[in-house]
Amino acid sequence: MENKPKLSSKMTILLSVNAAAILVAGILIASAIWFNGGMEFRAVGERSDIVDDTVGEMALLESVSDSNTKTSDRVYVAGNDDYVSTASHEFDGSSVSPGELWNESAITIYATPDIDICVGGGLSELGEMYWQTSDSNVISGFYNTARTWLGYSNETCRYPVIKGTGTTTITAGTYDGLRKDSITVTVIDPPVEQWKREVLTLVNKIRIKNDLEQLAWGTTCENAADIRAKETMTLYAHTRPDGSSWATVCEPPEAGGVSGENLAIGNAAVSPATVVALWMGSETHRANILNPDYTKLSVGFNFDLNSDYKTYWSEFFSTY
16 A cells, blocks of 8 residues: 655564465374373374465554654663553463463453463473364454564464454364364454543553653544544545545644644554553654643543454544
8 A cells, every 4th residue: 555654664463364274184183191190192183274374564664743843852661661562462371281272261352462372381392283162243263373573472372363243162283283272252343432541541651651641632633543543444544445645533732732632543553552552662652642732642442343344443643
C-alpha cells in the first residue's frame, strides 16, 4: 500500500494476511512409551488445520499534525514500561506434569487475539507438534509460527486463526506420543470502550515520565476519532476516503487550535499495550505523544473479525 507521508521516518510492522489451509494427509504413529510405571501404546493423529504462516508487510503511516510546532525535545524514558509486553506468554510458569502440556484446563482470550496459544512454561525441545481445534467456527486453525515480533516463541506457541466468539477445545501433542494435552479456550470480543481509555492511561504514564502534563479525554473529537478508525478500513491513509484531509473530521473552533493524528492497524496492534508500544517505537508517532502543546486525546478503535486487518486504531490529539 502506497501513501505519501508528510514526515520523513518510517517503521515497518508485520500484518498477517489470509492464507489457504494446507491439507495434510492424516497419519498415525504408534510409540511404545514407558508411562506411569507401565508400558503404553499411544496413537497420535495429525490434523489438517495448520495453515501457512505467510505474512505481509505494511508501512506504519507516519503521524501528522496541522501545526508547525517543533518536536518535543524531551527525552523518552526507555525501559521495561507498562505499555511494553515483555513477560512470558506461556500460560503457566511452573512445571507441567509428565506427558502433558498445560496445567490449566481452561483459558479465555480476546478475539483480536492478544495472545498466542502456548504450551506450559519451561517446556522446550519438544520437536514437531500437531495442533487441532474442535470448533472451526471459533478457532479454525493455527499459523505454523507464532508472532515473534510480539514476544511469542515459535518453539512452543502458535498464532490462532480466530473466526468468531465461543468455546473450543484445543488439543496439541508431539508426534512421538510423549506429550499430549487439551485445553478449553473461550474467545470473547475485546472491550472496545475500556481499551480506548486504557490507551489514554498508557499515554499519560509516558508523559508523566517525561515531565509533561497529562492529557484529558477529548470529548469534542471523541466521535471523530471513532470515524477515523473506521475510515482506515477503507483507506489506510491520513487522507479520508472522500479525498479530504484527516483534520476535517474535527476542525478547530473559531478561536483556533492545533491537532495531530496517529494511526495503526493489524495484528501488531492487538491491545492498548501493543499499539502504544508500536507508536512509541516510531519517531514521528512518539513526537505526537510527547508534544507539550496538546491538552486532549481522543482514541478510536474498531474491531471487525471479517475485515482484512481486524484491528483499527486512531489517536486524535488536540488543544480543543
